[in-house]
Amino acid sequence: MPINLFKLPRLVGALVVAEMNYQEIFLLSLCSRRTYSLVKKANIKVPKLEFRFDDFHGCDKFEVRVVTNTQKWLPVTSLLHVPELKLETILSVRLGLDYVADTNFCLWRKKGGTFRHRMECANEPIAIQKAIQDHLNSIFHYSETNQLYLSMKCKGSLPNITNVGEIEIKHKNVDPQFLTNVLTTYPDHYTISVVSRIVGEIPKESPFFQIQNIQVMFLCGPDYFHNFVGRNMRLDWVVLTDQDLIQVLQKWISNEAYENLVSLSLSIANTINADLIRQTIEFEEYDPNESEKRPADYVIDIPYTNFFNHKYSLKEAFVEIKRITDGKRAFLSVGATHFDLLVDTN
Known part of the structure; x- marks a missing residue:
C-alpha cells in the first residue's frame, strides 16, 4: 500500500526515508522539489562515495556507490553517456535545484529480489557528472574525499569529479603520460592503486x-x-x-x-x-x-x-x-x- 510521506509527521517521514537503501533515497530525491527537501531533512550520512568510470557496450558508464566502513559497496546510481536517446519514453530529472536532464530510464530486478536502475543521457558529460556529484553531496551532506575507479577502456574525457583522494586504475596497459594526466586532474589525491601494466619509464620527477x-x-x-x-x-x-x-x-x-x-x-x-x-x-x-x-x-x-x-x-x-x-x-x-x-x- 503506497504511503504519502507528506501526510506523515515530519519526524516519522524522515525515519521512513532513513530506512530506504541508497538507490531508493537517490531516486526519491529526484521526484520533486518536495521529496528532495524531505531527503535532505532526513540527514542521511554516508561513510565514503566511490565514482566508477567504465565501459558498457561501447559507451562510457558513470556509476556511483557507497563504500561502507567494512569495505562493502552499495549502489547509488548509474549513468550511461549515449550519443542520443533511443526510447520514446523520456523522463526529465532535476539534479539539485537547477540542473535538468532528459533521460531514458532503465530499471531491472536482480537475483534475490534487489533492483538496479540506470539513466541514459545525451547531455554534455562534464556538466551532468558535476551535477550528480553536487546533488549527492547535498542529499547526503557529504564533504569528505571520494574514491575514483578508472578503466582505460573509456573513450571520453576524465570524469568531472572533485575532491578525489583515492584512485584506482585498471586495464591491461597504461602509459606514464596517462598517469600524469590523472594526477594533475585530481590534485587532492593521496592514494593510488594501479591494476595495470605500466608501459614505459616513469620520469623521476613525475x-x-x-x-x-x-x-x-x-x-x-x-x-x-x-x-x-x-x-x-x-x-x-x-x-x-x-x-x-x-x-x-x-x-x-x-x-x-x-x-x-x-x-x-x-x-x-x-x-x-x-x-x-x-x-x-x-x-x-x-x-x-x-x-x-x-x-x-x-x-x-x-x-x-x-x-x-x-x-x-x-x-x-x-x-x-x-x-x-x-x-x-x-x-x-x-x-x-x-x-x-x-x-x-x-
Missing part, C-alpha cells in the same frame, strides 16, 4: 612518486621504490637485485632518503639472498624473554585495491633496525621473494 600511498599490481622495477618519497608503497611483482634492497636499508638507516617512509612491502618476482642483505646492516633479533620491547603486531590500514587491513606479527620473522640520526626504529622481514620494512610510528 608526480606519481610524490603520492603518499602507492600500490602497483603488475611487473615493475626497482626505480619505483628508489624514486619514492611518500609514506606507504606496495609492489606486488617487482624485479630487483640484492644491492637494490641493501641501498634502501642503508639510505633509511643513514637518513639519506625515505624520511617520510612508513611501510615498504615488496613481492619479488626473482629470488634474492636474504642472508647477504641482513649481513650488511646492524639489527636486533626478537627476544621472546623481552617481548615487551616491541609491539606484538603492526597494522597497515591503507585503502589499496584488494588490500585491506593487514596485520603483521612482529615476532621471530622480523628484526629491528634503527636510524642513526634520531634513533627511530623499524622492523624488517626479508626472505627469498619478499621484503617488508615497517617503520615504528609511535
Whole structure:
C-alpha cells in the first residue's frame, strides 16, 4: 500500500526515508522539489562515495556507490553517456535545484529480489557528472574525499569529479603520460592503486612518486621504490637485485632518503639472498624473554585495491633496525621473494 510521506509527521517521514537503501533515497530525491527537501531533512550520512568510470557496450558508464566502513559497496546510481536517446519514453530529472536532464530510464530486478536502475543521457558529460556529484553531496551532506575507479577502456574525457583522494586504475596497459594526466586532474589525491601494466619509464620527477600511498599490481622495477618519497608503497611483482634492497636499508638507516617512509612491502618476482642483505646492516633479533620491547603486531590500514587491513606479527620473522640520526626504529622481514620494512610510528 503506497504511503504519502507528506501526510506523515515530519519526524516519522524522515525515519521512513532513513530506512530506504541508497538507490531508493537517490531516486526519491529526484521526484520533486518536495521529496528532495524531505531527503535532505532526513540527514542521511554516508561513510565514503566511490565514482566508477567504465565501459558498457561501447559507451562510457558513470556509476556511483557507497563504500561502507567494512569495505562493502552499495549502489547509488548509474549513468550511461549515449550519443542520443533511443526510447520514446523520456523522463526529465532535476539534479539539485537547477540542473535538468532528459533521460531514458532503465530499471531491472536482480537475483534475490534487489533492483538496479540506470539513466541514459545525451547531455554534455562534464556538466551532468558535476551535477550528480553536487546533488549527492547535498542529499547526503557529504564533504569528505571520494574514491575514483578508472578503466582505460573509456573513450571520453576524465570524469568531472572533485575532491578525489583515492584512485584506482585498471586495464591491461597504461602509459606514464596517462598517469600524469590523472594526477594533475585530481590534485587532492593521496592514494593510488594501479591494476595495470605500466608501459614505459616513469620520469623521476613525475608526480606519481610524490603520492603518499602507492600500490602497483603488475611487473615493475626497482626505480619505483628508489624514486619514492611518500609514506606507504606496495609492489606486488617487482624485479630487483640484492644491492637494490641493501641501498634502501642503508639510505633509511643513514637518513639519506625515505624520511617520510612508513611501510615498504615488496613481492619479488626473482629470488634474492636474504642472508647477504641482513649481513650488511646492524639489527636486533626478537627476544621472546623481552617481548615487551616491541609491539606484538603492526597494522597497515591503507585503502589499496584488494588490500585491506593487514596485520603483521612482529615476532621471530622480523628484526629491528634503527636510524642513526634520531634513533627511530623499524622492523624488517626479508626472505627469498619478499621484503617488508615497517617503520615504528609511535
